[in-house]
Amino acid sequence: MHEVLRGHCDPQFDKVAEALADEIVTGGEVGAAIAIDIDGETVVDMWGGHADAAKTVPWSEDTIVNVWSSTKTVTALAGLMLIDRGLVDAAAPVATYWPEFAANGKQHIEFRHLMSHMSGLSGWDQPVVIEDVFDWERSTSALAAQAPWWEPGTASGYHALTYGHLIGEVLRRVTGTTLKEFVRDEIAGPLGADFQIGAQPGDADRIAEIVPATEPLDLPPMDQWPEPMLKTFTGPAPDPAVANTDAWRAADIGGANGHGNARSLARILSSISLGGTVDGVRLLGPDTIAKIFEVQSDGPDLVLANHPLKFGLGLGLPQRESIPFVPEGRICFWGGWGGSWETMNPDRRATVAYVMNKMGPGIEGSGRTSRYFTLIYEALS
16 A cells, blocks of 8 residues: 555555545645445555644644535434334324424424425524534424425435434434434444544544645536525535634534544444444344435535435435436445545445545545545445
8 A cells, every 4th residue: 555545445445545635745635534345345445644734744644624515324224213113204294203393384294305305494594603503403403393494205405404404303303312312322332433423622632624625616606506406505605614613613513513533433334334233243134235326316416506316215316417426326425525435335235435534625535535435436346
């Protein structure tokens, strides 16, 4: 393996290691990690680069980083576990579990609509600031009170920051625990996975610094944005530097403030690829995993610049036009702002996770995401 990398990499994936090393050496990456689990064995667990923008602190084995929307893969898993345990019916109205949610014409929105970004609640009505998002009671009450921004169930509109609040409040109503507690006690803890929603103060010295992208997103001018897109990305407007603050790390934001590394995400998400059970810890049954691959929406996403997206129950499904580096087949996935990405492949019993701290431009992954995953799938095939 290349001298700038640490960890291990099965020779099958040597080209992936070369690509990661090249991006670190040439400055595409500041710090990053890739992990691949096949059939319950970690065949790749490699990392390199630096945890800080000034490149003074090496990225180490136990470095963790804010993974933005890759958090949603774990939040979706929590939602699937509620379904698997019979606590929630995917087709039941959200108001069955959260009565206040029925306000303003939302009485027919189903739990599956929350899971698959179809509820019409992709952001908060103005006025809203990021501090409101940190306040669970205030932010969930606001979502319960507001009207949907498009007809629920008719199209996806990416629930950028609201995803974890919506699923998390249903989870809180049926289990009595918060989303971050559920992830700690029912997912990460039993699996021994170094992942958490938010981050404990004691972990501050091992959290990699988020480095915002230097290139602008390739988006149309704001005056051409679809209305749900404009409302979502101004309600509230995201600033990547917020991830480096204590207030962000203290919050419960199941859409965006998960902290972990590639190893922990691959461990957790291998539950989907391995039939629901990892080392004797059962998170899901095969019938629930099958539901992930039932198409919920397939078409232009009203928030992500009308890019065509296909969602199953809680996760993305292959869409070569928008996401060419995810091949066709029984694969589910999602990623995070700036480029982090995870894919789960039950037919290959393979799980892949990539995390980094230097953000790239792009809505669905970055050029680096595409480079690594193209090589990974060439090696897998």
